[in-house]
Amino acid sequence: MSSQRPPESQDPRRALASLPVPDAEAAAHSARLVEHIRAAVDASGGFLPFEHYMDLALYAPGLGYYVAGTRKFGAAGDFVTAPETSALFGWCLARQCAEVLNHLGGGVVLEFGAGSGRLAADVLDELSRLNAVPESYLILEPSPELRERQQETLAGHALAGRVRWLERLPEGLRGVVIANEVLDAMPVQRFRAHDGAVQELGVTWDGEHFAWQARAAGAEMEGSVRAIEQAVGERLPEGYESELHPAYGPWLASVADVLDAGVALLIDYGYPRQEYYRLERSRGTLMCHYRHRAHEDPFMLVGLQDVTSYVDFTAVAEAGEAVGFWPAGYTTQAHFLLASGLDGMLAEAAAGDQTQYLRLTREAKLLTLPGEMGERFQVLALSRAYDHPLSGFGMRDLLWRLG
């Protein structure tokens, strides 16, 4: 994240010290959400599981970060995503969509959490160039503010008539599902290894602020942590903290329910399980983003900052298989984009306007260099009733790493 989400190497404590101060209106908004969450802490006896806290901080109706009216993406927002970095991202993704739509003999594209609408516009541009226009481009967006922004972005598009915003998922779909940086925005549970046992980390109110509180984990959380220990081949050391991702399963089940045939392309920053729970990653991967600074304190700037965690791609693949998806490809963003024709797009641009060519080259570096988004971001394809090879994974398929 160029000021995309900063790399893990950025020191979160320094970022914390340099956080800009919100204006009075934003502070008042945050205070309202704090009151709302405090009531939830009280109602749950003084211990709110972290996943509920994160859900409210991001999605409480009218108040949460993603549903209220702050600007999130781009230079004036909190972070920059791949579609905001370059149209090349959407154009490459469209190549993979076109291949699937052609094999299916048509179908739809369904995008979850469509951000500013930029990705939809770029995918539709390229699908149009490729003569592979989908029957419709469906968007499921929980945020009323973002939905409005998407409608503005797409209003003048030549294929605007094909775009539909959904209240709920329609059944009987065939086509491609896209979710870019959606999994990382799903609420997570937090746990800690303590005294040979597993504790659940939740949220309490200390009289002035939200604060972490621990309690003995329930049997399900304990079982999940023991399964992680088996996967990494070691006991997690005293004090080790990390996340679990219970939201993937229900979300993938809802997608499997409506996708009769096709492929879901899930793009996000994350790791296979073995890497996610490496012993040196002993504080987990929870991160907050505010005005292009990253830090680890989810109790600050409540409702004004993004709260996110890295994705456990092994858990996504397992949750997908449990509801009838087939893991059909897994690779880095860089390899996916290169296998989807990125070089050719640049070569084509080189023959035209030099200023545009130089701009696209700079953007391609941001999308593909290992120190930028190239390796931290990965692409997982889950297929259903679709058994053709996916060319985006043809250069380097890392599915074996999920095992």
Ligand SMILES: C[S@@+](CC[C@H](N)C(=O)[O-])C[C@H]1O[C@@H](n2cnc3c(N)ncnc32)[C@H](O)[C@@H]1O
């Ligand atoms: C980090 S933003 C990414 C936005 C956009 N995809 C992009 O790449 O610029 C995360 C988005 O995921 C959406 N989201 C989270 N959970 C979702 C769900 N279950 N269904 C649909 N969208 C969801 C959020 O509302 C938010 O718009």
